[in-house]
Amino acid sequence: xxxxxxxxxxxxxxxxxxxxxxxxxxxxxxxxxxxxxxxxxxxxxxxxxxxxxxxxxxxxxxxxxxxxxxxxxxxxxxxxxxxxxxxxxxxxxxxxxxxxxxxxxxxxxxxxxxxxxxxxxxxxxxxxxxxxxxxxxxxxxxxxxxxxxxxxxxxxxxxxxxxxxxxxxxxxxxxxxxxxxxxxxxxxxxxxxxxxxxxxxxxxxxxxxxxxxxxxxxxxxxxxxxxxxxxxxxxxxxxxxxxxxxxxxxxxxxxxxxxxxxxxxxxxxxxxxxxxxxxxxxxxxxxxxxxxxxxxxxxxxxxxxxxxxxxxxxxxxxxxxxxxxxxxxxxxxxxxxxxxxxxxxxxxxxxxxxxxxxxxxxxxxxxxxxxxxxxxxxxxxxxxxxxxxxxxxxxxxxxxxxxxxxxxxxxxxxxxxxxxxxxxxxxxxxxxxxxxxxxxxxxxxxxxxx
Amino acid sequence: xxxxxxxxxxxxxxxxxxxxxxxxxxxxxxxxxxxxxxxxxxxxxxxxxxxxxxxxxxxxxxxxxxxxxxxxxxxxxxxxxxxxxxxxxxx
Numbered sequence: 001x002x003x004x005x006x007x008x009x010x011x012x013x014x015x016x017x018x019x020x021x022x023x024x025x026x027x028x029x030x031x032x033x034x035x036x037x038x039x040x041x042x043x044x045x046x047x048x049x050x051x052x053x054x055x056x057x058x059x060x061x062x063x064x065x066x067x068x069x070x071x072x073x074x075x076x077x078x079x080x081x082x083x084x085x086x087x088x089x090x091x092x093x094x095x096x097x098x099x100x101x102x103x104x105x106x107x108x109x110x111x112x113x114x115x116x117x118x119x120x121x122x123x124x125x126x127x128x129x130x131x132x133x134x135x136x137x138x139x140x141x142x143x144x145x146x147x148x149x150x151x152x153x154x155x156x157x158x159x160x161x162x163x164x165x166x167x168x169x170x171x172x173x174x175x176x177x178x179x180x181x182x183x184x185x186x187x188x189x190x191x192x193x194x195x196x197x198x199x200x201x202x203x204x205x206x207x208x209x210x211x212x213x214x215x216x217x218x219x220x221x222x223x224x225x226x227x228x229x230x231x232x233x234x235x236x237x238x239x240x241x242x243x244x245x246x247x248x249x250x251x252x253x254x255x256x257x258x259x260x261x262x263x264x265x266x267x268x269x270x271x272x273x274x275x276x277x278x279x280x281x282x283x284x285x286x287x288x289x290x291x292x293x294x295x296x297x298x299x300x301x302x303x304x305x306x307x308x309x310x311x312x313x314x315x316x317x318x319x320x321x322x323x324x325x326x327x328x329x330x331x332x333x334x335x336x337x338x339x340x341x342x343x344x345x346x347x348x349x350x351x352x353x354x355x356x357x358x359x360x361x362x363x364x365x366x367x368x369x370x371x372x373x374x375x376x377x378x379x380x381x382x383x384x385x386x387x388x389x390x391x392x393x394x395x396x397x398x399x400x401x402x403x404x405x406x407x408x409x410x411x412x413x414x415x416x417x418x419x420x421x422x423x424x425x426x427x428x429x430x431x432x433x434x435x436x437x438x439x440x441x442x443x444x445x446x447x448x449x450x
Numbered sequence: 451x452x453x454x455x456x457x458x459x460x461x462x463x464x465x466x467x468x469x470x471x472x473x474x475x476x477x478x479x480x481x482x483x484x485x486x487x488x489x490x491x492x493x494x495x496x497x498x499x500x501x502x503x504x505x506x507x508x509x510x511x512x513x514x515x516x517x518x519x520x521x522x523x524x525x526x527x528x529x530x531x532x533x534x535x536x537x538x539x540x541x
Contacts, residue, residue, distance in 0.1 A: 182470065182471045255490075255520075293472060294488070294489040294491070331492075335497060335500055
């Protein structure tokens, strides 16, 4: 593992982007750049056993209670990994609810937990909340800070805690080193001059997008919103999922689910804009792409996602087939023009800048905006999380934080073969009713293909 | 494309590319591995299309992609070989 002197581990460019988003969120009063995985199980697990497993895993990975050091203009941010000592983190908190799962009290608790910050200055990067219900069912919520890891890494970490006790221990190299990822290998062998050239190309593309000024739902009225996030989740049945995937294949061809999903999310968003009287000449969708090789969730404690930005002119958003076509052609162009790597180069170079600088540069280019919608399609959740401490997992949800602006994000993923959507939004920017209507409209588009 | 790009050579190059750039070593990959079941996704497909265009000189028309053509490395190589011949001789 490439530990630098004094037990330091440098953050990569994507980690630094997460740090910049954290700064942006906190500047607007939000809890920070957090994310959650929620596991639902039918029988309560033994909390003492859970704590024992967590302590065992935590002691193997002291990085999860490391101190983050960042010195603007003086070098890249880095972790200082504690060599020894005990820590109160990760904390495990128990909540007992007399109301049933899905009740308003349950939703309020979930919302509160998403908006409760982690004490990162004290080394709290992960927190566990165990919710027990009167009917003996239980919910395990892992909240983590996105600077530490992405959702793929988080799934694996959770699996290590809840998996069989005899699981193979990971070396720190496997856990935190991205050197084996093809994009990172290429980054290591690319000289600085070429990185600047590619980074410039990425910013030129953003500048071109700014010509048709995008307006997010957040920016114009942000003073009216509470700095809190809320979310709704929709789960499709197995027959519905099959119907959607068949329709997707008929309309968009093989392996084009992202195009179909984005089109189904973007078209009803234009309706939300119309209802709120917000005019925009274009919509920008930010789409993270996992850089790990297929078949692995490692390395765990790092962010390994590139980003592609998509631009859609308002007048082009007419029907699902054409929007999906625009997504496909933009993806092809972006890969042909090496934009995924170019974006990574901007992040690589931004490691040496203050954390706010990169977000400010994008916002300046896009005239105060970052995107209109954050959209993700990470595919199937990790198979290793179909059970937890011997209990079958009945549901698994992903709840990401969304940077504001845009303050709205849609994540598609599959659990147990079923398609699920999490819609995250700034409270008040959409009411819960509006959010549910928006989700229902996405559902309708997916099922009908219109 | 070069005329000597036979199906076998294409297969070797594809396997090399998929092993180095796309699939983790944990995934057993040979010419008969079912790609879609192994997690082959849209981004991997687009990267593969770029690879064949840049390194084999053969363009894969997106509208002609079918599940049977990308089922395995063998079926892919056969299709790409045929496309290469077609693109060499012209319409």
